[in-house]
Amino acid sequence: MTAAIVFLHESIHAREPEDLTTSRVGGLILHASPSARRLILLAVLSALARAPLEASSWQVNVICEVRFVHDYRWGFLIKALLRTKLMPDDELLCSILERLSNLVDRLNSNYPMNSYEFPFATIVRFVNKHLPTCSSDRVRPAIAALFDRIKEALTHDLVALKGYSEQEAPALAATPDKWFTKKDRTAIELIVNHA
Numbered sequence: 001m002t003a004a005i006v007f008l009h010e011s012i013h014a015r016e017p018e019d020l021t022t023s024r025v026g027g028l029i030l031h032a033s034p035s036a037r038r039l040i041l042l043a044v045l046s047a048l049a050r051a052p053l054e055a056s057s058w059q060v061n062v063i064c065e066v067r068f069v070h071d072y073r074w075g076f077l078i079k080a081l082l083r084t085k086l087m088p089d090d091e092l093l094c095s096i097l098e099r100l101s102n103l104v105d106r107l108n109s110n111y112p113m114n115s116y117e118f119p120f121a122t123i124v125r126f127v128n129k130h131l132p133t134c135s136s137d138r139v140r141p142a143i144a145a146l147f148d149r150i151k152e153a154l155t156h157d158l159v160a161l162k163g164y165s166e167q168e169a170p171a172l173a174a175t176p177d178k179w180f181t182k183k184d185r186t187a188i189e190l191i192v193n194h195a
Helices: 002-012 024-030 034-050 069-083 090-101 120-133 136-160 169-173 182-194
Strands: 054-056 065-067
Touching (some): 002 034, 002 069, 024 034, 034 090, 136 182
16 A cells, blocks of 8 residues: 555656656556555555545645546556456455445546546456456356445435436436446446346
């Protein structure tokens, strides 16, 4: 977790934050052992679930709140880690899915379409790619739980931020992919196919 936090701060001041090879900490993370990269990925996903949804701007003379700064900055790290050869097994996929379940309420609620600022679709595609090599008996319940959490998060969004009634929101949330932009909608469709 320390490596992820230091990377976050280094990324804020980097000229090209999306290129981890130009970052001292990013380079060390990418060249760490596979087990260390797995642990860092899981630590980032856990920390992201606890990160505030707004943070004060670090730029001088900018009077505003920078929304989803953690999602954006740690998103670079998540994508880079998923591109390394992590050799996922049942345990890693289940751990990723559990942490992803805790992140689905971090949606950017726009009307009519929502989106995720962290790389939700990239994570789902990674899991989907490696499902054939894993035990469906272990992973399938985690996928079903993720789908249920997405519907819960969307139900809350529809009531709290979009003005729908508590009676109609669960029925609308039953098909959550319809409420997301194309990239995330496609990822949710993958989840639905395995739930």
